[in-house]
Amino acid sequence: MSDVLTVQGLTVSVRDVALVSDVELTVGPGERVGLIGESGSGKSLTALSVLGLLPEDVLAAGSVRLSGVDHELIGADERRMSRVRGRHLAMVFQEPMTALNPTMRVGDQVAEAMLIHRTRSSRRAARIAAAELLELVQLPGVMRTYPHQLSGGQRQRVVLALALANDPALLICDEPTTALDVTVQAMVLDLIMRGVAARESALLFITHDLAVVATVCQRVLVMYGGRVVESGPVTEVFTRPRHRYTEGLIAASDLESADSGPADVGLATSAPRRLPTIPGNVPPAGQFPDGCVFRNRCAHATETCATLPPWTGTPTQGFACHHPAGASDA
Amino acid sequence: MNRRLNPSLIVGGFIVGLIVLIALLSFIWTPYDATLVDSSIRLAKPSWSHWFGTDKFGRDILSQLMVGARTTLFVGLVAVGVAAVIGVPVGILAAMTPRWPSEVIMRSNDLLLAFPALLLAIMFGAVFGASTLTAMIAIGIATVPSFARVIRSGALQVMRTEYVLAARAAGRRPVPIAVRHVLPNVVSLITVQASVSFAIAVLAEAALSFLGYGTAPPTPSWGRMLQESQEFLFSAPRLAVFPGLAIAVAVLGFNLLGDGLRDRFDPRLEDRR
Amino acid sequence: MPEPVIQVTDLVRDYPRPRTSLFRRAPVVHALRGVSFEVRAGERFGIVGESGCGKSTLLRILAALDRATSGQVVVDGTDITNLPERRLSFLRENLQLVFQDPMSSLDPRMRVRDIIAEPLVVQGHPASGDRVRELLDAVGLPPNAGDRYPHQFSGGQRQRISIARALAPRPKILVADEPVSALDVSVRAQVLNLISDLVDELDLTLVFVSHDLSVVKHVCDRVAVMNAGQIVETGTTGEVYATPAHPYTRRLVAAIPTLARALTGTTTTDLLKGAPT
Structure with missing residues (x-):
C-alpha cells in the first residue's frame, strides 16, 4: 500500500481546454512503470504536473502524493517543490543540453546537486561522490569538462548522474533517448536500469516507443487524447491488448510480423509490405472527440462510444473501451 | 488568445495611425497657416485661439506641429525606404553566397556600421547641400548595415530549411529561390526592422535639424522647432516641451509598433498553443 | 539483371x-x-x-x-x-x-497547390490544377487541400504533401x-x-x-x-x-529494441551485446 507515487484524478487544462483528464497512476517502490503515447496524448504534461513544472497558463487539478513528502504536490509553492525536486524526485528530459548549465563544469554541477539538498556533508565529499557517479555512468575523467565538449549521449549520461545524485525515491524519464542514436540509446537505457536498480528507486518512463517501454518497464499505461485508455503488466498489454487503440498501435508498429515469412525475399520482388494502420491523424491537443477519445479513428466505434467508456478492471490493470478486443474469451 | 493583438501593437498602431491622420489633415486644414508670421502675438501663451501658444515669430505652434508631422513621416519613409531597398538585397545576397564573398559583404557592412550616422549625414549635407532629403538619404544609408544584418540572419535560417533544399533539387535557380522562398519568409523581419529604423530616423532628423543640417526654414519640422526654442528655454519652456513631446511620442509609437509586430510575427510563437 | x-x-x-x-x-x-x-x-x-x-x-x-x-x-x-x-x-x-x-520541408508562406506545382513550374511544364489534384489524390489528401497552408496540416499529412511534390515531375x-x-x-x-x-x-x-x-x-x-x-x-x-558480418552492424542490430524480443525477455544489457566493452 505504500506506493512511491500516487496520482489521483489528475486533470490538466489550458483556458478551459482539458489536455489531460482523470489520470490515475501509481508507482510502487522499485517498480518500473511506462507511460506511452503519441503527440497530444498528455504523457509529458502528466510528468510535468508531477514535477510541478507546468507552464504558467497551464493548470493542474487532482492529487499527486509522493512517499516521504508530507504535502500535496499539486499547488505546492515553488519553495516546497524545490526541496522535493532533485531529492525525492529526479528527472531526465529529452534534451540534455538544456538540462545542464553551459557555463559550469560537469563535476561541479553534479556536486552542487548534492550540496543543495545537503546529502553530502562537505564540498570535498560531494566532489568525491560526483566523481564516483560520473564513473558509474561510464564517464571517467569528465569532472572538469564543460557540457558543450560532450556528445549528446554523454550529456544525457551526465544528466542521469545528476538525477541519481541524491538517491531519489522516484526517477522520471521523459523520452530520454529519443534524440539519441540506437547504439547510444542502448547504453543510456542500460545505465538507467542499473542506476534505479542499485538505488531501489522507482522509475516512471515516458516514451512513444513501444519496444523501449517493453524492454525497460514492468507495467505500462497507454495514453491517448489526454486519458489513460489501458494499463497493465507489459507482457499482458502488449500480447493481449484490450483497448482498440493499443491494439492498433501495436499492429502499426510491428514491422517484424508485417514482413510475412522470411524477409529475405530477394531482389526486385515487391513483397506486400503493408502495415496495418490506424486511419486518420492524431488530432491536435484539445480537439479529441467527447466520449471515447479514440472513436473518430476506431473501426469498432458505435453510438455507445459517444459516452465516456467506464474503466474495466483493477486500478493497476484494465482498460476503458466499450468494444474491447478479445472480448469473447474474457 | 490575444497574441495577435497584443498591447504594444494596439498602442503603437494607434499612435502611428494618429500621426499619419494629423499629417494628412494638415494638407487640408490647420488652425492657422503654419508659416504665417504675426509679430503682434509673439510668444503668446496657450489660449483658446492658440491652443499651444505661438513662437518667437508669432507662428501658431499647433499648426507647426501638424505640418511638422508631414516632415517626420516623409523623413522616416525616405530613410527606411533607402535602408530597406539596399539592406534587404544585401542581406539576402550575403546569406546566399558562399563563404568568401559573404564574408567580404558582411565585413564591409560592419565597417559602415561603425561609422556614426550623424557624421555621415553632416558630410552629405556639406557636399550636396543641407536639405531634408539629403539628410535622410544619409541616415538611410547609415541604417543599411543593421538592416542587412537582421535580414541576413533570417535569410540564413530560411536557406537551411528543407524546402529550399527541395526547391534546389527541383532545379530552382538562386534568384527565384530568393524571390519565392527567402523574401516572403523574412517579410516579418523587414517589417519589424523598418518600424524600429523609422524611430531612429525621426530622432536623427530632429537632431540634424537641431544642428542646422536638416530641414531648412521655413518648412516646419519638430527638430527645428526644438532648436529655435533654445533661447527661450527658461522664459517659455513650452516652446521646447511641445515638439519634444511630439518627437518622444512618435518614437515611442514606432518602437511599440515594432515590438508589437515582432511578437505578432515571431515564428516561435506562431501556431503554438 | x-x-x-x-x-x-x-x-x-x-x-x-x-x-x-x-x-x-x-x-x-x-x-x-x-x-x-x-x-x-x-x-x-x-x-x-x-x-x-x-x-x-x-x-x-x-x-x-x-x-x-x-x-x-x-x-x-x-x-x-x-x-x-x-x-x-x-x-x-x-x-x-x-x-x-x-x-521545415514545406514553405510556410506558400499554398499547398503552389508547393506541389513548384517542381513543374521550374521545369517549364504547365502546372495544371488537374495534375495537382491528381497528385493530392495519389497521396490520399482531399482535393481542397491545395487551397490551404502547410501549418493547417498534421505531421503525417505534411509528409504526404512532401511526397506529392516529389512525385510531381514524374521522377x-x-x-x-x-x-x-x-x-x-x-x-x-x-x-x-x-x-x-x-x-x-x-x-x-x-x-x-x-x-x-x-x-x-x-x-x-x-x-x-x-x-x-x-x-x-x-x-x-x-x-x-x-546475420550481420561487420562488428559495427552487429552492434547496431543488437541495439535495436523490438517488441517481440522485449516480450521474450531481452534486457537493456542484451541491447549492448556486440558493443566493445
Whole structure:
C-alpha cells in the first residue's frame, strides 16, 4: 500500500481546454512503470504536473502524493517543490543540453546537486561522490569538462548522474533517448536500469516507443487524447491488448510480423509490405472527440462510444473501451 | 488568445495611425497657416485661439506641429525606404553566397556600421547641400548595415530549411529561390526592422535639424522647432516641451509598433498553443 | 539483371572546418571516405547509419546539391559529378527528394497547390490544377487541400504533401531522407505504406535513408550500412539483419529494441551485446 507515487484524478487544462483528464497512476517502490503515447496524448504534461513544472497558463487539478513528502504536490509553492525536486524526485528530459548549465563544469554541477539538498556533508565529499557517479555512468575523467565538449549521449549520461545524485525515491524519464542514436540509446537505457536498480528507486518512463517501454518497464499505461485508455503488466498489454487503440498501435508498429515469412525475399520482388494502420491523424491537443477519445479513428466505434467508456478492471490493470478486443474469451 | 493583438501593437498602431491622420489633415486644414508670421502675438501663451501658444515669430505652434508631422513621416519613409531597398538585397545576397564573398559583404557592412550616422549625414549635407532629403538619404544609408544584418540572419535560417533544399533539387535557380522562398519568409523581419529604423530616423532628423543640417526654414519640422526654442528655454519652456513631446511620442509609437509586430510575427510563437 | 541507375564510385567529401587559429591550417572533416555502391532500376535501396556517419552528405551529392571532393556519381548513364547546374535538368526531373522534418520541408508562406506545382513550374511544364489534384489524390489528401497552408496540416499529412511534390515531375528515382522518423507511430505506418505503394505503382527506384534498421528492413530489398564516412557492409536487408558480418552492424542490430524480443525477455544489457566493452 505504500506506493512511491500516487496520482489521483489528475486533470490538466489550458483556458478551459482539458489536455489531460482523470489520470490515475501509481508507482510502487522499485517498480518500473511506462507511460506511452503519441503527440497530444498528455504523457509529458502528466510528468510535468508531477514535477510541478507546468507552464504558467497551464493548470493542474487532482492529487499527486509522493512517499516521504508530507504535502500535496499539486499547488505546492515553488519553495516546497524545490526541496522535493532533485531529492525525492529526479528527472531526465529529452534534451540534455538544456538540462545542464553551459557555463559550469560537469563535476561541479553534479556536486552542487548534492550540496543543495545537503546529502553530502562537505564540498570535498560531494566532489568525491560526483566523481564516483560520473564513473558509474561510464564517464571517467569528465569532472572538469564543460557540457558543450560532450556528445549528446554523454550529456544525457551526465544528466542521469545528476538525477541519481541524491538517491531519489522516484526517477522520471521523459523520452530520454529519443534524440539519441540506437547504439547510444542502448547504453543510456542500460545505465538507467542499473542506476534505479542499485538505488531501489522507482522509475516512471515516458516514451512513444513501444519496444523501449517493453524492454525497460514492468507495467505500462497507454495514453491517448489526454486519458489513460489501458494499463497493465507489459507482457499482458502488449500480447493481449484490450483497448482498440493499443491494439492498433501495436499492429502499426510491428514491422517484424508485417514482413510475412522470411524477409529475405530477394531482389526486385515487391513483397506486400503493408502495415496495418490506424486511419486518420492524431488530432491536435484539445480537439479529441467527447466520449471515447479514440472513436473518430476506431473501426469498432458505435453510438455507445459517444459516452465516456467506464474503466474495466483493477486500478493497476484494465482498460476503458466499450468494444474491447478479445472480448469473447474474457 | 490575444497574441495577435497584443498591447504594444494596439498602442503603437494607434499612435502611428494618429500621426499619419494629423499629417494628412494638415494638407487640408490647420488652425492657422503654419508659416504665417504675426509679430503682434509673439510668444503668446496657450489660449483658446492658440491652443499651444505661438513662437518667437508669432507662428501658431499647433499648426507647426501638424505640418511638422508631414516632415517626420516623409523623413522616416525616405530613410527606411533607402535602408530597406539596399539592406534587404544585401542581406539576402550575403546569406546566399558562399563563404568568401559573404564574408567580404558582411565585413564591409560592419565597417559602415561603425561609422556614426550623424557624421555621415553632416558630410552629405556639406557636399550636396543641407536639405531634408539629403539628410535622410544619409541616415538611410547609415541604417543599411543593421538592416542587412537582421535580414541576413533570417535569410540564413530560411536557406537551411528543407524546402529550399527541395526547391534546389527541383532545379530552382538562386534568384527565384530568393524571390519565392527567402523574401516572403523574412517579410516579418523587414517589417519589424523598418518600424524600429523609422524611430531612429525621426530622432536623427530632429537632431540634424537641431544642428542646422536638416530641414531648412521655413518648412516646419519638430527638430527645428526644438532648436529655435533654445533661447527661450527658461522664459517659455513650452516652446521646447511641445515638439519634444511630439518627437518622444512618435518614437515611442514606432518602437511599440515594432515590438508589437515582432511578437505578432515571431515564428516561435506562431501556431503554438 | 537490370541496369544500375545509380553508380557511386569511391566518393570522398572533405569539409574544411572554420579556422581555429591564424597560423594553423583549417582542420578538415572527412564526411565521406571512399564510398562505392550501385542501385539497380526498380530496386529499393536502404542506407542505414547513425548521426554523423555521412549519409546526409551522400544524399546531397547524389542529388547534386553538394560537390564531391573526389570520386564519381553516375545517374542514369550520365556522370553528374562535375556537371554545371544548367546541364543537370535531367537529374532535377528524374530524382526527387522527400525530407525528414515535416515542419521545415514545406514553405510556410506558400499554398499547398503552389508547393506541389513548384517542381513543374521550374521545369517549364504547365502546372495544371488537374495534375495537382491528381497528385493530392495519389497521396490520399482531399482535393481542397491545395487551397490551404502547410501549418493547417498534421505531421503525417505534411509528409504526404512532401511526397506529392516529389512525385510531381514524374521522377524515376525517389530519395527519402528519414521520411518517417519525425512521425507518430500510428501515422508512420500509413506513410510507409504510401511510399511502398507508390514505388510499386509508379515503378520507382527508391533510395531510403534511415537511422532505423528495422524500418529499412521493412521497406527495402538491399541495404548499405554506413559508419564514419564509409560503407561497412552491403547485402540484402534480410541477410544483414539476420546475420550481420561487420562488428559495427552487429552492434547496431543488437541495439535495436523490438517488441517481440522485449516480450521474450531481452534486457537493456542484451541491447549492448556486440558493443566493445
